[in-house]
Amino acid sequence: MIVRRASLLVAASLGLSGLVAATPPSGGSVAVVAPAAYVAAPTTVWPSRATSLPLAGTRIALDPGHQLGNHNFPAQIGRPVPAGGFEKPCNTTGTSTNGGYPEATLAFRIARLVQARLEALGAQVALTRTRNSQALWGPCVDARGEFGARVGAQLMVSLHGDGAAAGAHGFHVIAPTARSPWTTDIAVPSLRLARALRSGFDALRVPRSTYVGGGSALSIRSDLATLNMSDVPVAMLEVGNMRNRSDAHRMTTRTGRATYARAVVRGIRLYLAR
Numbered sequence: 001m002i003v004r005r006a007s008l009l010v011a012a013s014l015g016l017s018g019l020v021a022a023t024p025p026s027g028g029s030v031a032v033v034a035p036a037a038y039v040a041a042p043t044t045v046w047p048s049r050a051t052s053l054p055l056a057g058t059r060i061a062l063d064p065g066h067q068l069g070n071h072n073f074p075a076q077i078g079r080p081v082p083a084g085g086f087e088k089p090c091n092t093t094g095t096s097t098n099g100g101y102p103e104a105t106l107a108f109r110i111a112r113l114v115q116a117r118l119e120a121l122g123a124q125v126a127l128t129r130t131r132n133s134q135a136l137w138g139p140c141v142d143a144r145g146e147f148g149a150r151v152g153a154q155l156m157v158s159l160h161g162d163g164a165a166a167g168a169h170g171f172h173v174i175a176p177t178a179r180s181p182w183t184t185d186i187a188v189p190s191l192r193l194a195r196a197l198r199s200g201f202d203a204l205r206v207p208r209s210t211y212v213g214g215g216s217a218l219s220i221r222s223d224l225a226t227l228n229m230s231d232v233p234v235a236m237l238e239v240g241n242m243r244n245r246s247d248a249h250r251m252t253t254r255t256g257r258a259t260y261a262r263a264v265v266r267g268i269r270l271y272l273a274r
């Protein structure tokens with residue numbers, strides 16, 4: 001967005017010179033007034049309201065896990081990519097509820113809800129994928145990891161649903177271990193982000209995981225490229241177990257997904273102290 005804003009300003013300057021050049025010398029007094037009015041326009045275009053919004057000036061990356069069409073592209077998603085000192089497959093198909101509701105769709109819908117809320121609060125938001133389609137695959141996990149830094153985000157949240165034994169339920173948050181040289185710079189703030197997201201989920205009364213983290217709903221892992229390849233604070237959310245009936249119910253209803261989205265936004269605001 002900064003790039004686009006910059007080009008708008010460039011366009012304004014070009015328009016200004018064009019206006020001055022096009023004005024005949026005899027119309028000097030008019031030329032002085034017209035460019036001044038033109039230059040002033042951008043300050044009226046950007047509503048002053050925007051700068052008073054709580055997340056004005058923040059930039060947030062969201063990573064809706066997987067892509068709906070991944071299973072249609074086994075060769076592409078099976079290709080090894082850098083994962084932080086080792087290699088992993090580009091991506092996986094993700095899981096689904098027992099009723100067939102795909103993880104890719106869950107992650108995408110939550111991400112769109114989070115995006116809308118963050119933008120309404122004044123943030124700039126970028127998504128690793130902006131479509132959810134059977135005809136698409138990727139991006140690969142290395143690109144997802146690198147995405148936050150590439151778009152100049154202050155943090156990235158990666159959204160997933162887990163696939164575990166049907167009797168297990170609840171959310172957990174994953175942060176990267178400190179592994180030199182990959183994540184030593186982001187491990188501490190990433191854990192802080194993970195804890196903030198956990199607070200958001202606790203506040204919305206989403207149950208903590210009964211099967212990861214021993215009641216802490218936190219997991220620190222070294223094997224995830226999305227985390228290892230990040231150069232901005234990052235945390236991965238497994239919002240619940242898609243194979244569990246009560247979690248699946250939350251995931252497949254509008255109100256359930258809205259609860260997840262509010263929890264994510266709350267966590268992000270807590271992390272940013274905004």
Ligand SMILES: [Zn+2]
Pocket residue numbers: 065066094095103160161
């Ligand atoms: Zn996943």
